[in-house]
Amino acid sequence: MNRITVAVLYGGRSTEHSVSCVSAGAVMAHLDRSVYEVIPVGITASGTWTLGPDDVSDLQIVNRSMPVVDPHRPRVALGLSTDDRGVLRFVDGDSAGEEIARVDVVFPVMHGTHAEDGTIQGLLELSGVPYVGPGVFASAAGMDKEFTKVVLGAAGLPIGQQVVLRPGTETLTAADRERLGLPLFVKPARGGSSIGITKVSRAEELDAAIAEARRFDDKVIVESAIVGREVECGVLEYPDGRVEASQPAELHIPGEPTGVEGETEGVAFYDFDTKYLDDVTTFDLPADLPGAESDRLREMAVDAFHALDARGLSRVDFFVTADGPVINEVNTMPGFTPISMYPQMWAASGVDYPTLLDTLLRTALVRD
Ligand SMILES: Nc1ncnc2c1ncn2[C@@H]1O[C@H](COP(=O)(O)OP(=O)(O)O)[C@@H](O)[C@H]1O
Ligand SMILES: [Mg+2]
Known part of the structure; x- marks a missing residue:
């Protein structure tokens, strides 16, 4: 039987370049080679497409060297x-123009700008090759924290309060400061892996936080802090069109309240180091939620997937508040690193890593 040729794209011109490399290493290590012929395609940080080494399965996060x-x-x-x-x-050189492979399906294991934001998806649409994950619109909308909330809010899904600071707008109006209160989260509108995000607890820290976010994106989002448990849920589309939600997971981030009002220890939010370097985040999988609440959250994850017009997969991140779940964001190409939640949530739901990859690729291929 002929194997299916899959090009795994990774890296790219994104602040999440390294995370993508680690995700791709894990994906390539788990693809069933009796079914799939794997062509690694690494895109450099400046945007050059290269043929990757045969074995990138050892791309690990070691001693903070990404x-x-x-x-x-x-x-x-x-x-x-x-x-x-x-x-x-x-x-x-001499081999210019020489054919390496005819690719049956592309797996863009890429996060962030020029990757998860509809740009790679547009290029793959033009090329006519099927690919894993959503198309141009859902990718772009999921990447942009302003438009994720516009779409989800219009679909009646619960979202938090945000103010969008467009290029040229320096800071919040007095009315918005009043309305949002403190603490605030200040974020680049199109970012990921917590890069450029600051939690602002005192009003005088706000402008520095806006400047920090602007280093990554000239559109900045300011949100009121939501008090709640951080719970994530994986969504997966099967080749027959079924869309299912995984068991949800609850993350425990060091720096949770110490019990003294207004005081926290440690990072207090899920920042880049906490996510990838420090190995300090623990989680409950499945999340310890009452059955009905877990079911409701899983339904909302699938609703968010459809609201965005997503395909293939998504990871939907919630805050579970005293008044129920609020959606924080939708990741249309979630992390696939060995410590990433998406594959772990599916493993806990009875779908092991190779089966998960096989499902994603077969779903992509039926759209052909
Ligand atoms: N409005 C908010 N209220 C409370 N915590 C938040 C809020 N927004 C972000 N956070 C914290 O910051 C982390 C990163 O923010 P997020 O919006 O998920 O950005 P990214 O796309 O970089 O993952 C979250 O996982 C959470 O810990
Ligand atoms: Mg996040």
Whole structure:
């Protein structure tokens, strides 16, 4: 039987370049090689497409050194005209133009800008090659924290309060300060992995937090802090069109309230180091929620997936407050690192890592 050729795309011009490399290493390590022929395609931090090494399964987070795509690897290009559909070729030297493979399906294991935001998806649409995950619109809407809330709110799903600071708008109006209160979360509108996010507890810290977020995106989101438990839920689409939610997981982030009013210890939110470097976050899987509340949250995760017009997969992140769940964000290409929640939530729901990947690829292929 012929194997299915899958190009795994990773890296890219994104603040989450390294996270993507680690995700892709784990994906490639778990793909069933008797079914899939794997072509690693690493996109450098400056945007050059390269043929990755055969074995990237050892891309791990070791001692805070995060992997990057090697710019000295051979350059490649994916055919974009439909008569060259899915053909990956060498670009340089004697082998320029030589065909490496005809790709059946692409798995863009990429996070953040130029990756999870509809840009790669648009390129793959043009090339006509099927790919894992949602299309241009859902990717773009899921990446932009302003429009995620616009879409979810219009679908009647519970979201928090936000103010959007567009380019040229320096800070909050007095009325917005009053309405949002303190603490605040200040974020780049199109970011990820907590990069550029600051929790603001005192009014005088606000402008520095806005400047920090602006280093990553000239559109900035200011949200009121939501008091609640952080619970995530995976959504997966099957080849027959069924869309299911995983068991939810609750994250326990160090720096939770000490019990003294207004005081916390440690980072107090799920920042980059907590996510990937410090190995300090623990979780309950499944989350310790009453059955009815867990069912409701899982339904909302599937509703959010449909509201955004997503496909394939999503990870929907909630705050579970005293008044019920509030959706924080929808990740249309969640992390696949060995410590990432999405594959772990599916494993806890009876779908092991290789089966999860197989499901994602087969769902992509039926859309062909
Ligand atoms: N409005 C909020 N209220 C309370 N905590 C928040 C809020 N927004 C973000 N956080 C904290 O910051 C983390 C990162 O924010 P998030 O919006 O998920 O950004 P990213 O896309 O970078 O993951 C969250 O996991 C949570 O710990
Ligand atoms: Mg998040």
